[in-house]
Amino acid sequence: MPFMVAFIWAYILWLVLTAGTKGLGWNVQELVAGLIFAIIVGYATRDVVGERANRYLNPLKWLEFIPYAFVVFWGMIKANLDVAYRVITGRIRPGIVRVPVDLENDAQYTILSNSITLTPGTLTIDACPDEKALYVHWINIPKGQEEPKNSKPVSGPFEDWARRLGK
Amino acid sequence: MNGIDYLVYTFLGISVTFNMLGSIALHRFPDVYTRLHGATKSTTFGTIFAVFAVMAHAFYRLHVTGDPKYLQMSLHSLVALVALLLTNPTGAHAIAKAAYLTGYKPKKAVVDSYESRIAGHVKAEPEEGEVKP
Numbered sequence: 320m321p322f323m324v325a326f327i328w329a330y331i332l333w334l335v336l337t338a339g340t341k342g343l344g345w346n347v348q349e350l351v352a353g354l355i356f357a358i359i360v361g362y363a364t365r366d367v368v369g370e371r372a373n374r375y376l377n378p379l380k381w382l383e384f385i386p387y388a389f390v391v392f393w394g395m396i397k398a399n400l401d402v403a404y405r406v407i408t409g410r411i412r413p414g415i416v417r418v419p420v421d422l423e424n425d426a427q428y429t430i431l432s433n434s435i436t437l438t439p440g441t442l443t444i445d446a447c448p449d450e451k452a453l454y455v456h457w458i459n460i461p462k463g464q465e466e467p468k469n470s471k472p473v474s475g476p477f478e479d480w481a482r483r484l485g486k
Numbered sequence: 487m488n489g490i491d492y493l494v495y496t497f498l499g500i501s502v503t504f505n506m507l508g509s510i511a512l513h514r515f516p517d518v519y520t521r522l523h524g525a526t527k528s529t530t531f532g533t534i535f536a537v538f539a540v541m542a543h544a545f546y547r548l549h550v551t552g553d554p555k556y557l558q559m560s561l562h563s564l565v566a567l568v569a570l571l572l573t574n575p576t577g578a579h580a581i582a583k584a585a586y587l588t589g590y591k592p593k594k595a596v597v598d599s600y601e602s603r604i605a606g607h608v609k610a611e612p613e614e615g616e617v618k619p
Contacts, residue, residue: 396531402528458523
């Protein structure tokens with residue numbers, strides 16, 4: 320099954336990159352060449368992908384990423400207005416805080432760390448699944464938040480999103 | 487000039503503005519971590535809008551001419567956008583962690599919880615010119 324996951328995603332990427340070779344569709348050479356290369360890629364990476372990747376074959380899983388994309392985009396807009404304000408005024412109160420989180424697997428840590436980096440004023444420095452915590456560089460720590468008890472003040476709703484998407 | 491051109495120029499304007507802010511951030515902020523904020527967030531956001539501008543232009547031209555090369559143009563820039571969104575936070579994370587492990591402490595920091603975690607693992611070298619207490 321790890322072979323199938325890598326194969327399907329490699330083939331979809333090939334199809335996206337070669338669309339428009341015959342009219343708006345694909346000509347036969349591209350389809351066959353894509354098949355060959357996707358098989359090679361799938362075979363070569365079957366040990367890297369791992370068994371747990373099977374959950375990403377479920378199309379419903381990918382529908383969940385659509386509202387997430389909008390939430391992240393809104394977060395990015397706020398993040399950029401925030402950074403723009405700090406660039407212009409120079410008003411910063413930086414520091415590295417330890418954020419306790421309650422997540423189970425690596426995919427959830429990856430999603431949460433990347434969301435935190437893309438959204439307001441925070442940058443993940445290290446994820447430590449062994450002590451269930453993230454270390455986050457925060458550009459403007461509000462007074463009294465030097466040691467946050469959960470991820471709410473740092474990442475807003477993203478811990479719940481990460482838990483749901485990485486299941 | 488027609489409607490779609492105004493849209494494309496608006497996207498390009500937003501893109502250039504935020505990329506410029508990211509560059510200014512590199513000069514204004516005091517240390518590597520705060521600079522990374524400007525370098526990653528602002529440039530990612532700016533580049534997203536550059537891709538939106540390309541896609542708006544390409545889809546409009548596709549609609550007018552029906553030439554498949556415009557379909558390729560928009561799809562390829564979409565793939566570039568996805569790659570950028572996946573790699574940019576990861577790269578920032580790697581740079582920040584590497585900087586910390588090399589011994590660069592955050593300047594003006596009000597709190598540094600990472601220090602106690604790292605203390606047991608790595609012995610940080612004092613920076614050049616720094617006087618040991």
